[in-house]
Structure formats: C-alpha cells, structure tokens
Amino acid sequence: MTTVDDTLYQIPVRGLDGTDSTLACYRGKVLLIVNVASACGFTPQYAGLEALYRSRQDRGLVVLGFPCNQFGKQEPGCAADIAAFTRDNYDVTFPVFEKIEVNGDRAHPLYELLKREAPGLLGTQAIKWNFTKFLVDRQGTIVKRFATSTKPAAIEPAIDELLGQQA
Numbered sequence: 001m002t003t004v005d006d007t008l009y010q011i012p013v014r015g016l017d018g019t020d021s022t023l024a025c026y027r028g029k030v031l032l033i034v035n036v037a038s039a040c041g042f043t044p045q046y047a048g049l050e051a052l053y054r055s056r057q058d059r060g061l062v063v064l065g066f067p068c069n070q071f072g073k074q075e076p077g078c079a080a081d082i083a084a085f086t087r088d089n090y091d092v093t094f095p096v097f098e099k100i101e102v103n104g105d106r107a108h109p110l111y112e113l114l115k116r117e118a119p120g121l122l123g124t125q126a127i128k129w130n131f132t133k134f135l136v137d138r139q140g141t142i143v144k145r146f147a148t149s150t151k152p153a154a155i156e157p158a159i160d161e162l163l164g165q166q167a
Helices: 005-010 045-059 079-090 109-117 152-163
Strands: 012-014 020-022 030-036 061-067 133-136 142-146
Touching: 005 109, 030 045, 030 109, 030 152, 045 061, 045 079, 045 152, 109 142, 133 152, 142 152
Parallel strands: 030 061
Antiparallel strands: 012 020, 030 133, 133 142
16 A cells, blocks of 8 residues: 555546546545446446445545446447436436546556556556446555456445544
8 A cells, every 4th residue: 555645636637527627626535436437237336336425425435437438438428428327327426537548558647546556466457347446545545446346335344444544
C-alpha cells in the first residue's frame, strides 16, 4: 500500500457533462473506482454499486464510474447515451465520468496509477475486463484491487473498515 496523496487528487477528469475537474474534491473520502460498461454481462453490478453508494455516502463513500469501450466494445455510446442508460436503467446517482481507456498507450493517467499501485493476480497490471474495482482510503492510499467477478456486496466489509477510520 503506497500513499499517493496529491498525485491521485491532481489527476484531471471530465464528467459526462463535459466539466473538467480533478479528484481533489474527493480528498478525505473512501473511493471505489470502477471501469464500467453498459452492454456487458457484468453491467447489472451497477445496481450493487449504487446500493453501496446510497447506503454509505453519508459516511464518506464515493463510487466513481469510468466508462470504457476497450473490452468487447461494450460501451459504444456517447456521454449523453451513457448518462441516460445509467439513470434510466439503474438510477445511478454516483459520479460517472467521460469514457476513457484503461489499458494501452492511451490509458488514462488515473488507471496508470491504479494499475501500478494495485497490480492484479500474479502482479499483472493490465485491466482484464469491465467492472474491475479499486478501493482507495481517505488518505489517498490505493488499498486493494477487486476482480470483475467480485460483486459490490462482497466489498462491503473492506469499505466499512475504511469508513470507520477517520482522516
């Protein structure tokens, strides 16, 4: 576990509405960062992610969704399509950002950092599929990487432990 503090919070992001910002507004929060997709077999995890967010946002949890079209072209829509899909199908209220790449030469700086600080099985850095999850504590430490198949509810104990720790 490496504390990346300012590095994490200085990374530029763009919301689905086109607004540019950084992750600085999430300083002091527990973050669950997920690469999401609208047409994937794991897309129903949106419901579990939203349930986690709604039940724990008052305690400091923020789920951050980053759409990605690199896996089977399962996120083909534009920002407006993604916003409508998440709202209409899963009533998503957690922040969802513009579509990014998570692997390769054009990988978003956030995912370069996440992969480096929390490699996957056998030390691999590449994201294997949609709905890979990264848990970040209130100090900006990337605590753990969870596989695509890990359901949001299975992450609750790790989240609750971090929510119990104050900044």
